[in-house]
Amino acid sequence: EAQVTQNPRYLITVTGKKLTVTCSQNMNHEYMSWYRQDPGLGLRQIYYSMNVEVTDKGDVPEGYKVSRKEKRNFPLILESPSPNQTSLYFCASSPSGSNTGELFFGEGSRLTVL
Amino acid sequence: GNSVTQMEGPVTLSEEAFLTINCTYTATGYPSLFWYVQYPGEGLQLLLKATKADDKGSNKGFEATYRKETTSFHLEKGSVQVSDSAVYFCALSPFYNQGGKLIFGQGTELSVKP
Numbered sequence: 695e696a697q698v699t700q701n702p703r704y705l706i707t708v709t710g711k712k713l714t715v716t717c718s719q720n721m722n723h724e725y726m727s728w729y730r731q732d733p734g735l736g737l738r739q740i741y742y743s744m745n746v747e748v749t750d751k752g753d754v755p756e757g758y759k760v761s762r763k764e765k766r767n768f769p770l771i772l773e774s775p776s777p778n779q780t781s782l783y784f785c786a787s788s789p790s791g792s793n794t795g796e797l798f799f800g801e802g803s804r805l806t807v808l
Numbered sequence: 809g810n811s812v813t814q815m816e817g818p819v820t821l822s823e824e825a826f827l828t829i830n831c832t833y834t835a836t837g838y839p840s841l842f843w844y845v846q847y848p849g850e851g852l853q854l855l856l857k858a859t860k861a862d863d864k865g866s867n868k869g870f871e872a873t874y875r876k877e878t879t880s881f882h883l884e885k886g887s888v889q890v891s892d893s894a895v896y897f898c899a900l901s902p903f904y905n906q907g908g909k910l911i912f913g914q915g916t917e918l919s920v921k922p
Contacts, residue, residue: 797854
C-alpha cells in the first residue's frame with residue numbers, strides 16, 4: 695500500500711530535549727516536505743526537499759532541521775524544542791514539486807512541548 | 809503575495825442538506841487550486857483540483873469551479889452525508905512554485921447530523 699508513515703504519532707516532551715520525528719514514503723517520490731498545522735492558521739510549510747541531499751527552508755523553518763540522505767526518508771529534527779513548537783506536524787510527498795501535483799500526507803504527529 | 813481565505817466554521821448541517829464552503833484566493837499568475845479533506849485522526853487527502861480557469865474539479869459528489877474573474881474556488885455538494893463530517897482545506901499552488909509549496913486556508917470544519 696502506498697503511504698507516508700510518520701513516527702511517533704503522539705509525543706509529550708519537555709523544553710530543550712532534542713527529538714526527531716521520522717517520515718518515510720514508499721512511493722519513490724522525489725519531493726518531500728514538512729508542514730505544521732495550528733488552529734486558525736491552516737498548514738504552513740517548514741522545510742522541503744526536491745531530492746536526495748537537496749533541502750530548503752519553507753515559511754516557518756526557525757527551530758527545525760531536516761536531512762535527506764535517502765530518497766524515502768525525511769526526518770524532522772527539533773534540536774531544542776520550545777513550547778511554541780507544540781503543534782500537529784505533517785509530512786508529505788509527491789512525485790515532483792510541480793504546481794499541479796497532488797501531495798500525499800502522512801497521518802500526522804501531535805507534539806506537545808511542556 | 810499568495811493567500812487563501814475560507815469561510816469560518818464550524819458548519820453544521822443536517823443529512824441531505826446542500827453544502828457550500830466559500831474559498832477565495834490572492835495570487836499572481838495562474839495558480840492551481842485544490843480542496844483537501846482531513847477526516848478525524850487522519851492526514852489530509854486530496855478531494856479535487858483544478859489547474860486552469862473555468863476548470864471544474866469533482867470527486868465523491870463534491871464540485872468546485874475555478875473562477876478567475878472572482879478569484880474563487882467554492883466547494884459544493886448537493887446532498888451531504890454523516891460520513892462527510894471532516895475539516896476541509898482550500899489550497900493553492902503558485903504558478904511559479906518554488907519549493908512545491910501549497911498555501912492553505914485555515915480550514916472549515918463540517919459536522920453533518922443524522
